[in-house]
Amino acid sequence: MAAEDTRVTARLLGHYQIATTLTALHAHNEKGVIPHLLRLLAQGKSVALVSDAGTPAISDPGAQLVAAARAAGHRVIPVPGASALTAALSAAGFSDPRFLFQGFLPQRAGERRRVIEALRTVRCALVFYEAPHRIDAALADLCELLGAARRIVIARELTKLFETMHACTLGEARQWLAADANRTRGEFVLVVEGAAGADDEPDRARRVLEVLLAEVPLKQAVALAARITGAKKNVLYALALEIKKEA
Numbered sequence: 133m134a135a136e137d138t139r140v141t142a143r144l145l146g147h148y149q150i151a152t153t154l155t156a157l158h159a160h161n162e163k164g165v166i167p168h169l170l171r172l173l174a175q176g177k178s179v180a181l182v183s184d185a186g187t188p189a190i191s192d193p194g195a196q197l198v199a200a201a202r203a204a205g206h207r208v209i210p211v212p213g214a215s216a217l218t219a220a221l222s223a224a225g226f227s228d229p230r231f232l233f234q235g236f237l238p239q240r241a242g243e244r245r246r247v248i249e250a251l252r253t254v255r256c257a258l259v260f261y262e263a264p265h266r267i268d269a270a271l272a273d274l275c276e277l278l279g280a281a282r283r284i285v286i287a288r289e290l291t292k293l294f295e296t297m298h299a300c301t302l303g304e305a306r307q308w309l310a311a312d313a314n315r316t317r318g319e320f321v322l323v324v325e326g327a328a329g330a331d332d333e334p335d336r337a338r339r340v341l342e343v344l345l346a347e348v349p350l351k352q353a354v355a356l357a358a359r360i361t362g363a364k365k366n367v368l369y370a371l372a373l374e375i376k377k378e379a
Contacts, residue, residue, distance in 0.1 A: 134169055136183040136193055157181065162193050166200045173206045180211075185291045185319070187215040191235050191261050217259060220321040221288040223297055228326055231255035237262060237270055244270065248277045255326045262320040270305060274324060275302040279360045281340045283325045289318035303360075337361050341372050350376065 134157040135141035141154060145209060157165050169179050181188050188194030202208050217233060234251070237260055251258055262270050274284070280303030288296040288346035298310055298314065302324070310316050327370045328336045340360050354368045360369075 133182065133198065134165070135179045136188075137179075141182055157193055157197065159193050162196050166197055168367045169197060169204050170200060170204055170206075172203060173204070182213070185214055185216065185289075187213055187217075190215060190217060214291040216287070216290045216319070216321045219321050220285065220297075221257070221259065223287070224257070224285040224300065224323040226257045226283075226285075226323065226325055228256050231259055231323075233255055233259045235261055237266070238268065241269065241273070245273050245277060245294060248273055252278055253327045255324055255328075258322075258323070258324040260322040262322060263322070264316050264318060267316060267320050270322070271302070271305045271309065274322070275305065278324065278327075279362075281336065281360045283345075283361060285323040287321040287323065288315065290321060292318070294318065310319070335365050336374065337368060337371060341368065341375055345372060345375060345379075 133141065133152050134155045135333075136156075136158050138154040138156050138192045145152065145154075155165060155169065159170075172179055179201075181194050183192035183194060186192045189198055198208050221231060232251070232254055234247070238247060240247055260270070271284075274282075280301060284300060284302050284305055286296075286298045286300075286305060287310070288294070290297075294314070294317075298308055337357060340357045341353060344356050347353075348356070350369075350372050354372050355373075357363070357368050358365045
């Protein structure tokens with residue numbers, strides 16, 4: 133068995149009283165251990181590949197081994213297991229049947245911002261993986277570039293002991309994160325709603341204005357709504373007056 137972390141997998145095997153030989157296969161040694169695993173396959177043995185709290189080859193190690201095994205003529209059989217991507221999507225509550233999986237955002241701020249900006253008009257759910265030491269910066273850039281009113285589901289430590297899921301707007305995300313130091317720990321999946329289409333813009337602008345008008349004066353609410361939605365101020369001003377009148 134090839135495992136991302138043999139210590140973690142050993143506990144699982146021990147629980148089920150499974151006796152087998154473990155080989156470490158992770159991001160730093162995958163290329164080096166592939167020849168050994170291919171020799172085992174050539175001898176007619178089966179090799180199971182597992183990763184921790186995820187699925188091999190989906191932002192986890194394993195893709196190089198799979199490619200090498202298939203190139204050598206061996207059959208590769210997928211066995212469904214825990215996947216942070218599908219787990220987060222299944223509990224996000226977004227109705228759009230499509231999604232775009234970006235994986236990890238670039239570590240450098242400039243590259244990260246360029247990637248997010250390129251996704252600004254994509255009309256489907258956006259799924260990101262993120263590390264704890266970059267989560268705050270990532271949320272800040274997502275909020276600035278996609279708009280504070282966009283909804284996000286922050287999923288942390290999925291399928292693990294301290295699993296947490298929180299739904300809010302991008303404008304509220306960093307405040308929620310900062311409220312408890314434990315919330316910045318672990319591995320993150322961020323599911324962000326897609327861009328609104330032309331038919332959705334009036335309803336979105338109304339929702340944003342209704343929230344803002346409950347907290348700030350009309351003129352300030354219109355200015356903030358223009359920054360969030362990109363709509364024209366004169367249109368938003370008329371809509372704000374209509375909301376005030378209805379209230």
